[in-house]
Amino acid sequence: MMQLLVDGIVAASFITLGVIGLSMVFNILNFPSFAQGDQITTGAYMALAIATLFGSAGSAGGLSVGWCVIIALPCAIVLNSLLALGIDRAIYRQLRLRGASRISMIMASFGVSLMLRNVIVMFAGQDPHFFTFDIQPALRFWGIRIAVNELIVVGVTIVLVLCLHLFLSRTTLGKSMRAVAENPSLARVNGIDVDRVIRWTWIIGTGLATVAGVLLGFTVQLHPFMGFELLLPMFAALIVGGMTNIYGVLLGALLIGLVEGLTVEYLAPEYRQAAPFAAIILVLLFKPHGIFGEKA
Amino acid sequence: MDIASYLVFFSVVAGIYAITTLGLNLQWGFTGMMNVGVVGFFGVGAYAAGLLTGPDYPDSLGGLGLPPVIGYLGAMLASGIVAFIVGLLTIRLRHDFLAVATFGIAVCIQMLAMNLKPLTRGFDGMHSLPRPFASMAATPFLSNLYFLIMVLAIGGALLWALERLVRSPWGRVLRAIREDEEASAALGKYAISYRLQTFVLGSMLMGLSGALYASFMGFISPQDLLPIFTFQIFVMLIVGGSGNNFGAVVGAVVIWALWTLSETVLAAFLPPELERQASAIRVVFVGLILVLMLLYRPQGLLAERRNISASPASTSEKT
Numbered sequence: 001m002m003q004l005l006v007d008g009i010v011a012a013s014f015i016t017l018g019v020i021g022l023s024m025v026f027n028i029l030n031f032p033s034f035a036q037g038d039q040i041t042t043g044a045y046m047a048l049a050i051a052t053l054f055g056s057a058g059s060a061g062g063l064s065v066g067w068c069v070i071i072a073l074p075c076a077i078v079l080n081s082l083l084a085l086g087i088d089r090a091i092y093r094q095l096r097l098r099g100a101s102r103i104s105m106i107m108a109s110f111g112v113s114l115m116l117r118n119v120i121v122m123f124a125g126q127d128p129h130f131f132t133f134d135i136q137p138a139l140r141f142w143g144i145r146i147a148v149n150e151l152i153v154v155g156v157t158i159v160l161v162l163c164l165h166l167f168l169s170r171t172t173l174g175k176s177m178r179a180v181a182e183n184p185s186l187a188r189v190n191g192i193d194v195d196r197v198i199r200w201t202w203i204i205g206t207g208l209a210t211v212a213g214v215l216l217g218f219t220v221q222l223h224p225f226m227g228f229e230l231l232l233p234m235f236a237a238l239i240v241g242g243m244t245n246i247y248g249v250l251l252g253a254l255l256i257g258l259v260e261g262l263t264v265e266y267l268a269p270e271y272r273q274a275a276p277f278a279a280i281i282l283v284l285l286f287k288p289h290g291i292f293g294e295k296a
Numbered sequence: 297m298d299i300a301s302y303l304v305f306f307s308v309v310a311g312i313y314a315i316t317t318l319g320l321n322l323q324w325g326f327t328g329m330m331n332v333g334v335v336g337f338f339g340v341g342a343y344a345a346g347l348l349t350g351p352d353y354p355d356s357l358g359g360l361g362l363p364p365v366i367g368y369l370g371a372m373l374a375s376g377i378v379a380f381i382v383g384l385l386t387i388r389l390r391h392d393f394l395a396v397a398t399f400g401i402a403v404c405i406q407m408l409a410m411n412l413k414p415l416t417r418g419f420d421g422m423h424s425l426p427r428p429f430a431s432m433a434a435t436p437f438l439s440n441l442y443f444l445i446m447v448l449a450i451g452g453a454l455l456w457a458l459e460r461l462v463r464s465p466w467g468r469v470l471r472a473i474r475e476d477e478e479a480s481a482a483l484g485k486y487a488i489s490y491r492l493q494t495f496v497l498g499s500m501l502m503g504l505s506g507a508l509y510a511s512f513m514g515f516i517s518p519q520d521l522l523p524i525f526t527f528q529i530f531v532m533l534i535v536g537g538s539g540n541n542f543g544a545v546v547g548a549v550v551i552w553a554l555w556t557l558s559e560t561v562l563a564a565f566l567p568p569e570l571e572r573q574a575s576a577i578r579v580v581f582v583g584l585i586l587v588l589m590l591l592y593r594p595q596g597l598l599a600e601r602r603n604i605s606a607s608p609a610s611t612s613e614k615t
Contacts, residue, residue, distance in 0.1 A: 031392065032392050032395065032396055034332075034399070091587055091591070094591050095590065095591065098591070098594075100590065100594070102391065102392060103328070103330055103391060103395075104590050104594065106330065106332075106392060106395055107530060107534070107586070107590060108586075108587055108590055110332070110527060110530070111527070111531075111583040111586040111587050111590075112583070112587075114523075114524060114527055114579055114580075114583050115579070115580045115583035115584070118576035118577075118579040118580050118583075119576070119580060121572060121573070121576040122573050122576040122577060122580070125572060125573075126572055231399075232399070232400055232403055235396045235399075235400070239393070239396070268411070270407070270410070270411045271407060271411065273403050273404065273407050274404055274407065276400070277400035277401070277403065277404050280396065280397060280400055281385055281386070281397065281400075284385075284386070284389055284393060284397065285385060288389075
């Protein structure tokens with residue numbers, strides 16, 4: 001039972017890091033981005049490319065990955081954010097300027113999703129890649145098995161979520177982001193630079209997605225669908241968490257991670273994608289504002 | 297002869313895609329419902345037809361060996377029932393949640409196709425499905441030609457019926473709901489019921505096209521149910537012009553032509569070991585077409601025709 005909880009928390013960590021970007025784009029740019037999953041994938045592959053460039057060797061502390069990944073991660077965050085900013089400038093911004101509907105934005109993000117995934121296939125192929133082939137050491141506490149990597153995943157996620165909380169509640173930029181999410185025209189009238197807020201939305205969302213991708217890459221593996229497979233759980237977390245409230249969304253991610261763990265354990269692993277879907281339908285039917293969301 | 301048989305093959309698939317696109321046009325073009333699970337309803341139709349018409353597989357259910365026509369009707373019924381259930385659950389949702397929910401449905405249907413082995417045979421898929429006209433025609437070319445005539449007849453009949461339908465009072469209500477749901481509700485048009493009707497009707501067309509596809513190819517597997525299919529159909533509709541039935545057909549033909557043409561061109565220029573890369577390049581290429589259309593010609597090649605009722609003032613001006 002405890003093992004289940006631990007596995008669920010690890011799964012929830014990936015969802016959490018990914019869903020923050022999804023939720024920010026949803027609230028500030030007003031559309032659910034179907035490309036969010038693939039931006040996790042691009043982040044992971046960028047880190048892999050940089051790590052291979054420097055030649056992966058050695059092991060850093062308890063990690064089963066070399067120092068190269070430690071260097072590659074920040075580089076990948078920068079590159080992946082630049083890519084996201086480029087996509088926004090070339091596509092989403094143009095659509096915004098033309099006053100395109102939310103549906104056009106969703107459609108465009110669907111297109112971006114497929115393009116990103118296939119660009120990865122073009123360069124790296126369909127087969128899985130690994131940061132390392134080392135065997136991951138596992139620790140045991142009171143009969144619960146957890147790999148060192150998984151411990152790092154959970155630790156990094158908690159630290160980043162705390163940082164995000166401080167950023168949103170303490171800094172001017174964070175407060176302006178919340179203001180734009182609440183009411184863009186009112187925010188603009190009050191002298192908030194909405195374009196700057198949008199830029200930082202992509203940078204923060206994609207940065208965290210990159211971390212999710214790299215962590216996923218070194219606990220499991222890299223393959224072109226790795227992020228896309230996270231898309232449905234991320235949507236589920238967003239909807240369960242009530243869309244507008246970032247803390248609700250984080251709780252939603254935890255819940256979806258645990259439900260997925262339960263499905264894998266007690267039903268069948270091949271039906272794990274059904275769990276987030278069922279959660280989406282149930283919440284939309286019975287609590288359309290989400291379990292943790294405030295009433296609109 | 298070689299080119300002729302290729303053209304027939306090309307036209308059959310284009311015709312099948314045109315039927316799928318007509319179904320999506322009913323949902324998205326006319327009613328503004330974003331169904332991101334097109335491939336799911338296509339798949340339900342394909343598998344239903346497979347179960348009804350297929351040979352008796354030793355290790356799984358189905359294989360009733362019924363005639364293809366029953367397969368097509370059964371496919372429409374099955375897709376219609378699934379769409380009705382899904383619709384009851386999701387039709388009240390805001391557009392973006394409907395997109396997320398239908399996306400989830402497509403993922404789940406592909407998951408079932410892969411894992412529900414007693415019914416769907418899993419990864420192996422259903423093979424050697426009977427092809428109509430195979431016994432009637434002397435050569436495979438002739439049987440394909442007969443199939444093409446059938447697809448054109450079905451497609452033409454659907455096009456005619458849909459054009460009648462969207463011009464009817466029923467079709468006007470759909471467009472009214474799309475433009476302003478509250479105003480049409482104020483006029484006593486219960487939007488949810490109309491949206492459910494279109495959702496079921498559109499999904500039945502998708503199911504029919506899935507059944508046609510399965511019986512033309514003689515084979516259906518989870519590999520045919522990838523999210524890229526939904527995307528292709530959306531690109532066809534957007535390029536052709538959503539809200540215009542002829543646009544849906546033109547878009548299906550144009551995009552399927554570009555898709556096959558790019559395959560030939562890439563095969564000519566790239567070495568065979570880069571085949572996977574080549575298909576990835578094609579998807580990126582189609583993605584670019586979509587984005588460029590959304591940016592520079594959002595109304596599509598054939599824009600929706602404005603149906604403005606003649607007001608007394610404008611008629612008097614003319615006379």
